[in-house]
Amino acid sequence: AEDTGVRVELAEEDDGRKSSIALRLWVEDAKKLKGKSKDNGAIEFTFELEKETPDDVAQEMVDAGFFHESDVKIIAKSIRDRVALIQWRRERIWPMLH
């Protein structure tokens, strides 16, 4: 995935079954953001794989004051890349293990 300067990782181990996953997001390289972000630390949140879109969550983070409006796309992309990887793992890895 492209280096967006924003890191998104699983906040808990994925059991491959739950419809919601816990993710943790933090800024690794603030220079890649257009707006100034506060020193937020790591933001943990749950993401509903089938109901939500990364764009919704990114917008909520902007609304909550974590990020500037101009960075909503880079936040959404960072979440989208991680979610895509998790879904890829679920489709490819889990069937092989079970």
Added chain:
Amino acid sequence: NSFTQVVHSAGRRFIVSPVPESRLREQ
């Protein structure tokens, strides 16, 4: 812990905690 902050927005709960030093990229 005392460094953890909970922010509610649009029905979602964000839990904010410090990033462990080891997870920060070397600049």
